[in-house]
Amino acid sequence: MADSSFLDWPFFEPRHREWAAEVEAWAAQHAEALSDEHDADASVIRLARAMGEAGLLRVPCPADGVLDVRSLCIARDILARHSGLADFAFAMQGLGTGPVTLFGSAAQRERVLAGARAGTALAAFALSEPEAGSDVSALALTATPDGNGHYRLNGEKTWISNGGIAATTIVFARTGEAPGAKGLSAFLVPADAPGLTVAERIEVTAPHPLARLDFADVRVAAEDMLGKPGEGFKVAMSTLDVFRATVGAAALGFARRALDMTVEHASARKIFGGTLFDQQMSQAAIADSAVDVEASALLVYRAAWLKDSGTPRVSREASMAKLHATEAAQRCADRNVQIHGGLGVTKGHKAEELYREVRALRVYEGASEIQRVVIARSERQLRTSLD
Structure with a gap:
C-alpha cells in the first residue's frame, strides 16, 4: 500500500480524502484487471466504461462545469500507480472534453459531456501536426468558411490520443483571423464526419490508442466552434x-x-x-x-x-x-x-x-x-x- 500521508497536507479538504479513498478502492479492484497493453484500444474502451459506471468520470467531465484540479491530480496519482492505461483512459476523458467544459455553449456541453461522463463516448484532443508540436503557432490544418454556415477542414493531425476510437475530437485549425497563434479556432468534430479518416495507427513504447488523422474537406457547422473565431490558442x-x-x-x-x-x-x-x-x-x-x-x-x-x-x-x-x-x-x-x-x-x-x-x-x-x-x-x- 503506497503512502497516503500526503492527503493530510493543507492543500486538501475532507472531500479530497474521500475522493482518494473512492478512487483507490476502485483501482485496487479494477485498474490492472481491465488493462491489457496487447490490446490498448479494447482496454481503454473497457476502462472508460467501467469508470463511468462507477461514477469516477464525474470529476474530469463535471456536470457543473467546474474542474477541480486537486481531484484530477489525486485520481491520476492513484490510477497511474496501479495501471498506465487506467490513468490514460481517465485523463483523456478530461483533456478531450476540457475545452467543452471551459468554453462550450450549453448545447455543446449537453451534447458531449453526458456520454463522456458515462464512459460510453470517448474524447480526443487534436492539436499536434507533423510540423507543429511544441510550436502551436505553426499549425497548418485549415478551416475555411463555405458561405453556408459551415467550415471545411483540410490537413492532418498526428500523435492524437484516442485517435480512431473517440466519438468526438476537439480539432484546432487555422481560420486566419491573424498570423500565427492568433489565427486559430477550435471545433467539435464527430468521428463519423465525412472526410475524416484514420490515416495511420501509431505504435509507441507504452501502448495506448494513438493515431494520425486526415481531414479532407471535413464539413463542420459554425455552431460547432468552441469559443469565438481566433480563440483557438x-x-x-x-x-x-x-x-x-x-x-x-x-x-x-x-x-x-x-x-x-x-x-x-x-x-x-x-x-x-x-x-x-x-x-x-x-x-x-x-x-x-x-x-x-x-x-x-x-x-x-x-x-x-x-x-x-x-x-x-x-x-x-x-x-x-x-x-x-x-x-x-x-x-x-x-x-x-x-x-x-x-x-x-x-x-x-x-x-x-x-x-x-x-x-x-x-x-x-x-x-x-x-x-x-x-x-x-x-x-x-x-x-x-x-x-
Missing part, C-alpha cells in the same frame, strides 16, 4: 493550464509504484549474506527516489491548489510540477530497474513496464525543454515586476 492553452499539472500527478503515481517496488525487492533479495537493502548504494537509491517523490508531490499539489484557489494563470507552477515530476519519475523508474537487475529489463516485468510508461510523459503536453522555457521566461517576468 486561448482554448488550447487554458485547457493545458488545467491538465498540465495532472501529467505531473501521473508521473508521481508511476514514481510511487517504482519506489514501492524498489524497497520491496531490495528488502527481499538475498545477497552477500544479507539483503540488497543492506548495501549502502541501495539505500542511497531508495533515499534519492523518496526525495524525488516527495518533491514532486509538493510541486504537483501546490500547482493544483493554486488553480483551484482562483489563481488566474498557473503556467509557471504547472510547468514546474510537470517538469520535475516527469524527470524525477524517470529517475525513480531507472533506479527500480537497476535494483531489480536482470528482472528489471525482462519484458513483461512491472519494472520494465514502468520504465516505458514514464518516458512519454516527458514529451507530451509540453516537452521538458518547453517547460524550462516557460519557467525561465516566467522567472524573468516575475523579477522584472518586482523591480
Whole structure:
C-alpha cells in the first residue's frame, strides 16, 4: 500500500480524502484487471466504461462545469500507480472534453459531456501536426468558411490520443483571423464526419490508442466552434493550464509504484549474506527516489491548489510540477530497474513496464525543454515586476 500521508497536507479538504479513498478502492479492484497493453484500444474502451459506471468520470467531465484540479491530480496519482492505461483512459476523458467544459455553449456541453461522463463516448484532443508540436503557432490544418454556415477542414493531425476510437475530437485549425497563434479556432468534430479518416495507427513504447488523422474537406457547422473565431490558442492553452499539472500527478503515481517496488525487492533479495537493502548504494537509491517523490508531490499539489484557489494563470507552477515530476519519475523508474537487475529489463516485468510508461510523459503536453522555457521566461517576468 503506497503512502497516503500526503492527503493530510493543507492543500486538501475532507472531500479530497474521500475522493482518494473512492478512487483507490476502485483501482485496487479494477485498474490492472481491465488493462491489457496487447490490446490498448479494447482496454481503454473497457476502462472508460467501467469508470463511468462507477461514477469516477464525474470529476474530469463535471456536470457543473467546474474542474477541480486537486481531484484530477489525486485520481491520476492513484490510477497511474496501479495501471498506465487506467490513468490514460481517465485523463483523456478530461483533456478531450476540457475545452467543452471551459468554453462550450450549453448545447455543446449537453451534447458531449453526458456520454463522456458515462464512459460510453470517448474524447480526443487534436492539436499536434507533423510540423507543429511544441510550436502551436505553426499549425497548418485549415478551416475555411463555405458561405453556408459551415467550415471545411483540410490537413492532418498526428500523435492524437484516442485517435480512431473517440466519438468526438476537439480539432484546432487555422481560420486566419491573424498570423500565427492568433489565427486559430477550435471545433467539435464527430468521428463519423465525412472526410475524416484514420490515416495511420501509431505504435509507441507504452501502448495506448494513438493515431494520425486526415481531414479532407471535413464539413463542420459554425455552431460547432468552441469559443469565438481566433480563440483557438486561448482554448488550447487554458485547457493545458488545467491538465498540465495532472501529467505531473501521473508521473508521481508511476514514481510511487517504482519506489514501492524498489524497497520491496531490495528488502527481499538475498545477497552477500544479507539483503540488497543492506548495501549502502541501495539505500542511497531508495533515499534519492523518496526525495524525488516527495518533491514532486509538493510541486504537483501546490500547482493544483493554486488553480483551484482562483489563481488566474498557473503556467509557471504547472510547468514546474510537470517538469520535475516527469524527470524525477524517470529517475525513480531507472533506479527500480537497476535494483531489480536482470528482472528489471525482462519484458513483461512491472519494472520494465514502468520504465516505458514514464518516458512519454516527458514529451507530451509540453516537452521538458518547453517547460524550462516557460519557467525561465516566467522567472524573468516575475523579477522584472518586482523591480
